[in-house]
Amino acid sequence: MGKRRRVAERQRRKTSPAMLGGMIAVVVGGAGFGVYALYGGGASADDRTHSASEHKHVKTGPLSATEVRTTAERFLTAWQQGKVTQAAAATDDSGAATTLLTGYTKDAHVKGVKLTAGTRTGAKVPFSVKGTVSYKGLSKPLAYDSTLTVVRRGSDGKPLVDWHASVVHPDLKDGDTLVTGESGTPPVKALDRDGRELTAAKYPSLGTVLDGLREKFGKVAGGRAGVELRVVRGGASTKAKLSDKTLVELSKGTPGTVKTTLDPAFQAAAERQVGKQKRASVVAMRPSTGEILAVANTDHGWNTAFQGSLAPGSTMKIVTSTMLFEKGLTSPDASHPCPKKYKLAGWTFHNDDNSEIKHGTFKMSFGASCNNAFINFAPKLSDSDLTKEAQQVYGLGLNNWAVGVPSFDGSVPVQSGAQMGASLIGQGGVRMNPLNMASVASTVESGTFRQPYLVSSSVDHRTLAKASRTMSSKTQSELKDVMRYTAAYGTAAKAMSGLGPDYGAKTGSAEVDGQKKPNGWFTAYRGDLVAAGVVQAGGHGGDTAGPIVASLLKMGG
Template sequence: MNGAAKGAIVGGVFLTMVGAAGYGVYTLVGGEDGGAAGGGTATRAERRTGPPDAEETARTAKAFLTAWAAGDERAAADLTNNPALAQPAVGEFRTKAYVSKAVITPGTPTGTTVPFTVAAEVTFEGVTKPLAYESKLTVVRGLTTGKALVDWQPSVLHPQLQRDEKLRTGAAAAAPVKAVDRDGQELTAQKYPSLKPVLEQLRKTYGQTVGGKPGVETWIEPAARDAPKRVLLTLAEGEPGLLKTVLDADVQAAAEKAVAAYPESSVVAVQPSTGHVLAVANNRADGFDAALHGTRAPGSTLKVLTAAMLIDRGVVSADKPVECPKTVSGGGRSFHNLENMELKGASFATDFAVSCNTAFIGQMKAVGDESALADEARQVFGLGLEWKAGVPVFDGDVPAASGPEAAAAYIGQGRVRMSPLNVASVTATAKTGVFHQPVIVEEGVGERVLARAERQMRSGTSRQLVQMMRQTAASGTAARVMSSVGGDKGAKTGSAEVDGAAAPDSWFTGFSDDVAAAAMVQSGGHGVDAAGPLVARVLNAG
């Protein structure tokens, strides 16, 4: 049956009286006929100004909801301040979302805002399922007519609808996927909430290739073409295909618990020997997957990469002294250490362990190449090489810079942008001396080619980096947090200043045996205070 025919049948059953509490069809006790809210042409004498009063608000809300419930998209749209957008949206509620019945019940208005509940039924190819939700509308004064009108927003139809998004019902674009971890344990969004966007993307990417059969769903069609659909209702279950990931359920569970303790936090764990992503977790009010897609300055955690570049180029050695003055000039700008720290005669490893900014920036002149850090990031650590992880990820950005920005990049500031995944990968590369592109699904599944680094670190660089990170974990800035971590361990702390923020972002990265992890807590302060405990907990689980 084609879509037009389905829509006609749906429209035929949409008008169903369900009683005095609401319309399915919509009823409001008292008041005038719904058409009075927007009907007629206001004369200059009748034209009103200022916010609508309680009576206007009630009449306008009643008229709009009545028209919507009756399937009269033209009448409903004319009662809004944007008929051009409202009319197709209200019409498609029946013809594209296939809502066959809707009972709309108002709540108590607050000023010009009217809450309401929708108890709907969705019918597609003979299958009917209930869809219930709450939403609200606001009544405003028309700018040119002076009429009381509904302020049109997509969220009026459904609270999760955003600009340019659509409500749709039909056969799912992709079959469901049963994702399992490396040992065959099933991964679900109910058990591991942070994995919800990852699982949705895995379904989108692999649903048609791992043997599954699509079901029937009601979903929100996103405005961005590459964004995943957000399923609201499943009318008919599909048959899932089995997809094995490289995630580790135990490490994932630890990561979920770790981020729960810190708002606006993210953490990632990677296996250095393979690049396998063991865990991805976020705790953010905005729902953003910062662990995989974050683009924040990583602060002093980038000194792992900067140190590698300096050692690779023969500028420093871990055991040789490098001055750590209170201040140093870099690119014409003065840089200083936290609390104006100063060390004389200390080795570069000690400068690294206590996170001396000036010891790093002070080497710019000896390097003599402002693109050196960007080259090291791309050629050795694989940053910016279009990672194919099995789901979309940000692959880091350490751009070539000049002047003060080039100096700031040495300590993870300026224009450098990283996610916890990127920083965890940097630590994993430092640990082994070889870049393994991070993956959630192994390379052989699907058609993709993993990024390969152009060159490896020079002989001995990895050994020195690991030595410096071990010292940082044993007696440097990370010692307090890493004391609880077992195995062969190393770490690096970081904090990143952000314009306009009350506190810096907290960053921390570390390894224990064959697990590397990195965390970021937005506006969390020093790395050891917020991000550090997250990494320690994840490393202990690995």
């Protein structure tokens, strides 16, 4: 018996370490699985996976300085070393990043890239880019600044570069590409109406305009393409009417010549005026011909004056009044109150500063820009009346203007209920830009819609848009009456002081969600000259856009 016990004890001592070792290995391999195996007798694969996921910790909260810095370094280092896969993996859209970063070398032909990170600000890291564009024996240096932003991925909390094409180059929009090669479009030399060259160096606002002129007329102006690095627009940018952009010119092409309608004196004055405001845009034109004399924007990277899509506020009351006069619903001297409040389809509309006109005429309400004098006509109108008026008389919203460069032709959608009421005062779904509102004032001044243009249609034989009908001379006279009253005694009087008597104007203030001050609008004519402008987040149009417009009208009628 004693011998058998000693043998059994030796066997237990031999087997115990092996069993314990196996258990330890399981515990190290995964705490959740190990504990369950020891005390529960084992678990299925599904149980083990579920248990592990329940204990997985996903980091949340603001990014630390270290996370931002190391993520940026990982991305920039991999990009500089040409390790596209690694660089793309440091972003939250590896597919799009791989495509663009691969094209940076293969299509844009950028070599020897050196990336230098700047000082972090929160989750943003600025960086400089230096390299060389090389193509078929030609080369030019490339240098620019860009910025990346680090975000935390929701699924696992990992910090990654928030991917957008602008990370690679600030002029890129998502879907755009960089390409170096012989340009498909020859350069153009744009001339003003007096035959002198227009350059972005002399007129900074014309950068986007010159790009548009090249895209439209390069192939018909007689030039020859050169070799360049350029931004080639993708679908979204093309839909937004953005033009291709030259970044580096490796060899000059032979430019063709395109003469524009721009007046050098008006263009220079427009540039000076918008430079006095943070976000201003203005257009000047001749109502008798449709010729555009000047276009200027504070922001030189986007042509808000031609391509902006903004609620025009009370300047839209010109179109609304045209409709009301044509329908015989009112006249300038007709008695028409403007109540402090007006309810329509569940909405309560207020006038600016809660003002009201109890015993006044329609002309007084127009001049004071009293909203409810217009909205209270809504029950007498159909949903499509304003849309038809804008399209048929003013040529707006048909997407058929052929200005010579990309433009937005305004939008007055058919709406119902309260939204239709809001459209009557230039809110709701109505969208315009200074070019559109200059055209509206031009139509009033001349009595006929003439599509604005920057390059004569004789250059490329394009068809200019036409309105399907013309307002009557009676309606034109009524519109001039209310606009003259506004310029002399109404909200436009201060800006238009001394410009009469052959003049008319309308102010506008358009509320924008999340914006402390409204966009200020102003459109006016003086003889055979019209100007319209907007100052975004500027406040009342008479105080902000008004002086810009008036300064141009003072230059000649």
